[in-house]
Amino acid sequence: MLKLPIYLDNNATTPVDPEVLEAMLPYFKERFGNAASHTHSFGWTAEEAVKQAREQVAQLICAEPSEIIFTSGSTEAINLALKGGYEMYQGKGKHIITCVTEHKAVLDTCKHLEKSGAEVTYLPVQADGTIKLSDLQSAIRSDTILISIMLANNETGVIQSVKDIGSLAKKSNILFFTDATQAAGKIPIDVQEYGIDLLCLSAHKIYGPKGVGALYVRRKNPRVRLMSQIDGGGHEKGMRSGTLNVPGIVGLGEACRLCERQMSGESQRIRDLRNKLESELAKLSGVLINGNTSHRLPNVTNLSFAGVPGKQLLSEVNRTIAVSSGSACTSANPEPSFVLKAMGLEDDIAESAIRFGLGRFTTGEEIDYTIDTVKKIKTGF
Ligand code: PLP
Numbered sequence: 001m002l003k004l005p006i007y008l009d010n011n012a013t014t015p016v017d018p019e020v021l022e023a024m025l026p027y028f029k030e031r032f033g034n035a036a037s038h039t040h041s042f043g044w045t046a047e048e049a050v051k052q053a054r055e056q057v058a059q060l061i062c063a064e065p066s067e068i069i070f071t072s073g074s075t076e077a078i079n080l081a082l083k084g085g086y087e088m089y090q091g092k093g094k095h096i097i098t099c100v101t102e103h104k105a106v107l108d109t110c111k112h113l114e115k116s117g118a119e120v121t122y123l124p125v126q127a128d129g130t131i132k133l134s135d136l137q138s139a140i141r142s143d144t145i146l147i148s149i150m151l152a153n154n155e156t157g158v159i160q161s162v163k164d165i166g167s168l169a170k171k172s173n174i175l176f177f178t179d180a181t182q183a184a185g186k187i188p189i190d191v192q193e194y195g196i197d198l199l200c201l202s203a204h205k206i207y208g209p210k211g212v213g214a215l216y217v218r219r220k221n222p223r224v225r226l227m228s229q230i231d232g233g234g235h236e237k238g239m240r241s242g243t244l245n246v247p248g249i250v251g252l253g254e255a256c257r258l259c260e261r262q263m264s265g266e267s268q269r270i271r272d273l274r275n276k277l278e279s280e281l282a283k284l285s286g287v288l289i290n291g292n293t294s295h296r297l298p299n300v301t302n303l304s305f306a307g308v309p310g311k312q313l314l315s316e317v318n319r320t321i322a323v324s325s326g327s328a329c330t331s332a333n334p335e336p337s338f339v340l341k342a343m344g345l346e347d348d349i350a351e352s353a354i355r356f357g358l359g360r361f362t363t364g365e366e367i368d369y370t371i372d373t374v375k376k377i378k379t380g381f
Contacts, residue, residue: 053253093143166195208255
């Protein structure tokens with residue numbers, strides 16, 4: 001039976017998978033030890049669980065376990081990668097390249113670094129949301145130390161050509177950081193093949209708990225070093241001190257394991273549902289699909305409803321369907337999405353956009369209901 005409201009905001013966050021919760025529970029109860037307690041079995045049990053989670057996270061992105069640093073989520077991992085990278089390598093140069101449609105966690109960290117003397121180039125995007133490689137190429141300077149380009153965008157799902165970016169970065173001897181918060185667990189990622197030096201991911205986007213994530217830090221070819229941003233007991237190779245969040249880390253590990261196991265079947269099922277939703281709604285007059293449709297995550301579609309007052313449409317839909325106009329972090333902001341504006345959309349078209357984010361627990365029945373409901377609401381305007 002269809003249960004309302006329907007949740008189609010899986011890019012903002014996902015529910016915890018029951019298997020993930022099951023895996024976590026013992027670490028709140030009898031296995032409560034501190035993973036840094038080396039002298040007794042409570043500590044060893046916790047340490048063993050963290051070790052396993054590190055392997056599970058590493059495996060999802062084809063990295064080595066020793067290259068995984070646990071954090072409180074992607075925002076912290078981004079801060080560590082960008083600030084820690086800048087502070088470590090600023091002797092070599094002060095120039096960073098990023099892109100205007102990055103998440104605020106990247107953009108605001110770059111703004112912070114500019115105040116400390118960094119020079120940041122913000123690449124524009126094309127109408128389909130991708131950057132032009134030739135723009136990246138010409139932005140590279142002799143003092144560029146870091147390129148930060150997200151793998152997939154949180155509002156449109158558009159995937160950047162990270163493999164080309166990685167090889168360009170390698171050729172120019174520049175570190176390449178990618179924010180894979182939205183992409184991890186949804187599409188295959190291979191940090192070796194893509195030439196990625198630093199990558200962040202977050203458990204709550206992949207059916208794990210909130211408040212835990214990871215930063216991949218390359219250890220070979222080249223060995224990447226970062227200045228710690230949180231000092232203390234020297235946990236996580238001194239890069240991120242603080243007692244490890246063992247239940248959260250176990251949850252992240254299990255979430256990664258499940259994603260890896262289910263990815264191909266799950267993404268096909270979700271893609272089919274997304275395509276059905278999109279093609280049905282695109283039949284309505286004035287509906288536009290935002291972003292590149294062939295290089296895109298399987299679970300998201302961002303649609304503009306031209307001629308409809310944006311906020312009104314969203315609030316009508318929100319009565320029974322949880323969707324958003326874009327990033328949750330900026331949902332309190334009345335301005336149209338800066339991501340869509342950067343892609344060249346007029347204010348009113350950007351304002352009428354709705355992001356539909358499907359997920360592991362989305363059903364065909366929910367999609368049918370969404371199609372009917374949105375059609376009815378749209379025709380009522
Ligand atoms: N980067 C992207 C692309 C995101 O979508 C998000 C989440 O909203 C973040 C970073 C921040 O992640 P977290 O919530 O783990 O701090």
